[in-house]
Amino acid sequence: MKKETLVGAFVLGGVALLLAAFVLFGRFHPFEHKLYATLIFEGASSGLTVGSPVTFRGVQVGTVDKVSIEYDPPTRRAYIPVHITLQPANISLTAGRNSTLPTIPELVAQGLRGEMNLKSFVTGSSEINLDFAPQTRAVLHPDLVSGNEIPTRQSTMQQMTQTLTQLPLRQLADNADKTLASLRALSDRMDTSLPQLVDSLRETSDHTRQMMDTANATLATLQPELTRTLETIDRLAAAGTAQMNGRGAQLNALLARADTMLRKADHSLDGITSLTSPRSPERADLEASLRDIAAAAAALRGFASDVERNPQLLLTGRRP
Structure with a gap:
């Protein structure tokens, strides 16, 4: 009986230790x-x-x-x-909040x-x-x-992985290969054409240097002539300024007389305009005078015709 009791106590102790191990060191928290x-x-x-x-x-x-x-x-x-x-x-919840x-x-x-x-x-x-x-x-x-x-x-x-997965890597690789091939071909053409281009640039530089030297020599030759021309222009400008200053009063008087003449011409034009106006009295008088003169001319022509037919009229006159 004592032996069975000891065995039972030993089993219970083992189970208790096992439960303690689960609680303390495992994920079993009942x-x-x-x-x-x-x-x-x-x-x-x-x-x-x-x-x-x-x-x-x-x-x-x-x-x-x-x-x-x-x-x-x-x-x-x-x-x-x-x-x-x-x-x-x-x-844990912050203070003052619901505890649930x-x-x-x-x-x-x-x-x-x-x-x-x-x-x-x-x-x-x-x-x-x-x-x-x-x-x-x-x-x-x-x-x-x-x-x-x-x-x-x-x-x-995951977003980065999805983005990388959706990238057309094969197409990018093919484009990169094509780009490298194009760069290689361009490099080969440059290796062939670059020396000729360098020689051409060198010749162009030499011609440009010769042209610059010629231009410098020409400028050195023309500089005295240009200097004298500029001095002559300065003297002409100074003389013109002096003439303008001396003739300033005369020009002002001439302009004043021209202004007066223009005013008189305007007044004359106004008079002519009034004469030519259809309703002006001067035009009516002028037209009446012209009619009288025309009538006198007609009468004179008639008298001349009569004298031409009968010259005695000059001596005897017309009889009533």
């Missing part, structure tokens, strides 16, 4: 409050395994429990559900999003990072997730 959620990724999830850390801005708040694959035959799309466990024991921690749907409504980041370049392991990004649209998958779901977004590394 009295700790935990939250469970799922994240759906559509891209590659290399490096993400069970036990990978879940962080919030670099602080670990949970671990990855399961990574699986969901395939949709009609759309031929594969989804990567990642089940995580959150341990909110080390998350918001639920996962409330945090998602406030902008909680998850992304997968590369944890180590050496080992290639990845981790899940949580952060608030309300500007990212929340895409949920109710057909795949029955519990809490945290929307995902592409990390900076």
Whole structure:
């Protein structure tokens, strides 16, 4: 009986030590409050395994429990559900706030999003990072997730990877090869043409130097003539200025007389205009005088005709 008691006590002690080891050194915490959620990724999830850390801005708040694959035959799309466990024991609310921690749907409504980041370049392991990004649209998958779901977004590394994947590397390589071939051909043509171009430039430089020397010699020869010409122009300008200064009074008097004559001419033109006006009295008098003169001329012509036919009229006159 004592032996069985000892064996039972030994077994109970072993179980107690095993439970203590799980509690102290493992992830088994039977009295700790935990939250469970799922994240759906559509891209590659290399490096993400069970036990990978879940962080919030670099602080670990949970671990990855399961990574699986969901395939949709009609759309031929594969989804990567990642089940995580959150341990909110080390998350405390600020003073003056409600003591109840918001639920996962409330945090998602406030902008909680998850992304997968590369944890180590050496080992290639990845981790899940949580952060608030309300500007990212929340895409949920109710057909795949029955519990809490945290929307995902592409990390900076994933965006860079997708961008690099979509680059037309083959086309860029072909264009680079064509560019190098063109540069090689251009280099060969320059190797052939450059010496001739250098010789031509050298000859042009020599001709230009000769022309500059000739121009300098010509300028040196013409400089005295140009100097004398400029001096003569200066003297002519000075003489013209002196003449203008001396004749200034005469020019002013001439201009005054010309102005007076123009005024008189304007007055005469006004008189002529009044004479030629159809309604002016002077024109009526002039037209009456012209009619009288015409009548006298007609009478004189008639008298001359009569005298020509009968010259005695000069002596006897006309009889009534």
